[in-house]
Amino acid sequence: MEEDQGLERGKSVFFEEAGELLAELEDALLELEDAPDDQELIGSVFRAMHTIKGSGAMFGFDEVSSFTHEVETVFDLVRAGAIPVTKNLIDLTLAARDQIMAMLDASRGGEPADDERAEEITGALRMLLPRGGVGDEADTGRVAGADKGAPLSGAGEDVGEESSYRIRFRPEPEIFSTGSNPLHLLNELSELGECRIIAQTDALPTIHEIDPEACYIYWDIVLTTSKGINAIRDVFIFVEDTSELHIEVIDKPDATDDETETEYKRLGEILVERGDVKPKDLERALESQKRIGEVLVEQELVNPAKIRSALEEQRHVRTVRKKRKAKETLSSIRVASPKLDQLVNLVGELVTVQARLSQVAVSRNDPQLIFLDEEVERLTSELRGNTMSIRMLPIGTTFSKFRRLVRDLARDLAKEVTMTTEGAETELDKTVIEKLNDPLVHLIRNSIDHGIEPPDVREAAGKPREGTVHLSAVHSGAHVLIRISDDGAGIDPEVIRAKAVEKGLISPDIEMSDKEIFSVLFAPGFSTARTVSNVSGRGVGMDVVKTNVESLRGSIDLTSEKGKGTTVTLKLPLTLAIIEGLLARIGDEHYVLPLSTVEECVELVSRESDGSGRRRLANIRGEIIPYIHLREQFHIGGERPDIEQIVVTRVDGDRIGLVVDEVIGEQQTVIKTMGKLCNGLKEISGATILGDGTVALILDVPNMIHSAMTG
């Protein structure tokens, strides 16, 4: 490259130049010995060192440069009169000069320079420095300040996704006298991306008062770029110390997940954020029914250019969002959801057939068939994963629907509430998301109605007037955790307990942990809105919420701290259609246990503890675990085998063993819902078809544990 040629040329000139400088330096030093106060001579020694240092670094001779730096530092102080010229100094500097010469020779392929000698010299030079070392900030050494270096990135590279920025740039009035042209900066800025520039001229005086060489204009800029905020700062690098510069991010790609549409902030909001209008003035202006912009201008609370600038911002962000949306839509197609359901069903059947194929292949022991089966299994599994992912949707759309709910509820109840969200991009099966709507509405309603206190109450309690409802979604293994938390009044366990006792749900003398008490909230018949909201609790139809969530094979959990707030956590399966299951056999019957609930399988050897009744205990490695004998539970006839298996399951910390004849193995299980006939069965959540065509029931393990624990 030409530029590198420039460096190479410079390099060869540098050797020549350094040679000359060193020769001059020698002469100057010798003269200085006779005239130690000659400022001119001192200056030329300093300059020679300075040039060698600077140019040396320029062309990559770092050792030369940093060694010379030491001498330069000393002579800078000599120049300032802080160090006298002595014979010692001159001797040392002459030695340094020879050393530099040797170093330069070495870098041109000569004898290597003597490093120890260099250290001796620098050591001795440092002794000359006044106490505390260095004057000035001379010894910032070689830590090149990356930030204050030259603005180098030029056009710069993309540093990720496109964001929009709001920039206000107000140069110092004297900017023209420093040779800067603000229009150049604006041009440079618009090269970074989609850019709207609005000049603000309100500071401009009349021709009689104007200083013709001063800059009165300042700018509002809205910029959408993928180059990052540092690229924007780089544009202003030479003027940022002397200008007013505010840069804010106003839109990011994931921002639209939260918004239902491509809508953006309201005009008033933008003006307040920019500091162009006071919140109070805005409130007052909003009271009149006219267009806010007009009112503000009429009342001279803001000038038209500011309004225009804010409108431009609105327009800009909307356009950017629309474009982004269009881009997203372009790369996708719409499919009617029944088609998708059908696809899932077909894949389900394929999975079933494939399981049969595997069985046949193994039993025939035909290598060719086994090989084919393995191929089919691989493809089926991929197809299944793909199909499932099509059904996955981000939960953000649901979240954003609640904004309106929160806003309206807060207004109706005269409370101040904001909703924040997190993890809007988290994906869940479409069906799960649809069925989640009602429970979430319920829970949010509860948070605002019973959780968040009225503004005055909050203030008195030392909390911000505005309460927060936070919605979050996060993956956790095969589940998604959805949390609804508020910073409201929280729930007093004692109040709940008293209420539950009163209702006869628990007996008064029973010891209960807070967790257990809170679980009473979900008990059917615990609450109606009236009774509970009177005692500050919640529980409006919480049993309904619980039933809903459980129908999605999920679970619900509530924690609360009095005065601090309440968090409800929903744990939901990623998908409803296919699960990983553990296949087990009792007699001729097959059962599937969701693998996510299975902890381990052990043999049940001892029958000594085998009393009668439903609840029995097994000792597994010293731990006592209650177990259920499924053969008995399901009234299956026939002989019990000598060795049975206990499948240890765990849900939310509660463990229970389920005894079966034999554990067959893991199995991809396509869930078929069962008709109304089976609705009353607590232990069964569905059925599946096995490889050989027989039906296996899917056990509802959480429910079984629950009834075992409470029953």
Add this chain to the structure above:
Amino acid sequence: MDKTILTADDSASVRQMVAFTLKGAGYQVIEASDGEDALSKLDGSPVHMVITDLNMPKLDGIGLIKRVRSSTKYRFIPIIMLTTESQASKKQEGRKAGATGWIVKPFKPDQLLAVVKKVLR
């Protein structure tokens, strides 16, 4: 339109590198070996930008900047100073005297061009 840049530096090697780089990018270059030399060369054909070292004999960089800023012809011309990072206070002084920007030595040719492009457009 070819723009003319004056580069003032007492180091011939740095001047050489600057000049070569700028000429390669299509600029006309006038070289000066110190501040006074630079001033006299500014009197000749029109110059659009000045790149100056700070430590120079006769008239140093700060002095040069001040003189240029008080001239009628070049009061608003972009001036870039070449500094080393051990000269933070010098840089401030240069800014006060009216420098447009700076480049920290050592720099690479493309860094130089980026800055020139930035202030000259």
Add this chain to the structure above:
Amino acid sequence: MPHTMDLQNNGDENTGRLVLTGEITISDARELKEVLLKAIDTADDLRVNMEGVMETDLSLLQLLCATHRAALRQGKQVKVEGKYPAAITRVVTDAGYFRREGCVAEARESCLWIRQEEDKDG
């Protein structure tokens, strides 16, 4: 830098016409201010012709706006006569100076830069 700032006055009708040509930048700002001062002080109706402006910058826009402001206060008129040359259009665009409405309430009708956008939009 070669430029002309030619001010013609018609004393009878109190009108003035200022013709600007060539390169008018920050270096010429003082001179331009004096000319504009004189122009607005000596005429009730000022026309500015910039068709011959070859190169300019923000300082010219500022000075013209400032003149316009003074005119509004004194109940006078300032108007741009003829076409906007490329040099002016470029600076007006770069500076984000296009206007849909005037910068101050009274300038809604008469802002010097509103026409720009109408021209552009067709």
